[in-house]
Amino acid sequence: MLETGLGWIDMAWLAVLSISVVVGLLRGLVSEVFSLLGWGVAYFGSHWLAPQVAPVVPVGEPGSRLNMLAAMALLFICLLVAWGLLSWMVKQLVRASPLSAADRALGGLFGLARAVMIGFVAVTLVSATPLAKSPAWQASHGVGLLQAMLAGIRPLLPDGVLEFLPSQADGMRIGSRGEACVASSV
Structure with a gap:
């Protein structure tokens, strides 16, 4: 067997690094950035819109914590789906343009940066x-x-x-x- 000097932790880190870079290459920078933004839009948007939507959500007493949480959850899912559709349309435009190769290459760099951030979090927690x-x-x-x-x-x-x-x-x-x-x- 080939001795690499790499233990299971190194192998796991290389797997995370490889998967993240490949996903970034396949999805491209625009998709990766829109994905991150979508989670932020869904999170903050659900908090911002929940007071207006909660009265029409038939869960719990109107104005109760349960009612507000149900409205936030519903809004979060709806905003995430809507953002996903917008992201898909933008991704199709980029893929049809001459920017596709650059988008994918930059997506790979984004994947590398994401893997390093995951590593930083793991090292900090462990x-x-x-x-x-x-x-x-x-x-x-x-x-x-x-x-x-x-x-x-x-x-x-x-x-x-x-x-x-x-x-x-x-x-x-x-x-x-x-x-x-x-x-x-x-």
Whole structure:
């Protein structure tokens, strides 16, 4: 068997990275961005419109918390579907234009950025658990790389975010000059 030096955590990270990039390439940047915007529009739109729609929603007593939540849920679904239709139409326009190849390439970059963000969230969450001290986590090349990237962007982040990021005390591998280090192979 070929020994790569990659553990299960690295393999899982590579799978997330690969899937995210491929999905981005297949969907394109316009679809990816419209998808994210759609969730935001549905979330905020449902909150904004719920007071007007709640009186006609036949769930719970008018004005009750249940009535408002039902209106918000109904609006969320309707807005998400409507945004999906708009997104589909825009995607068809882009696919029919000369921008299709650029859209797909930029979608791949978007997928890469999304995978890195997923990695940042995973490293931040796992660093707060006992799993961060496990041999598999400590030996992971991907974890070391993500920690180095997090250390690099630390100065750019607001203080409110920094309190949730792993530090040297939390098990982040830090070099002699204060930089995060990529784990060496075992």
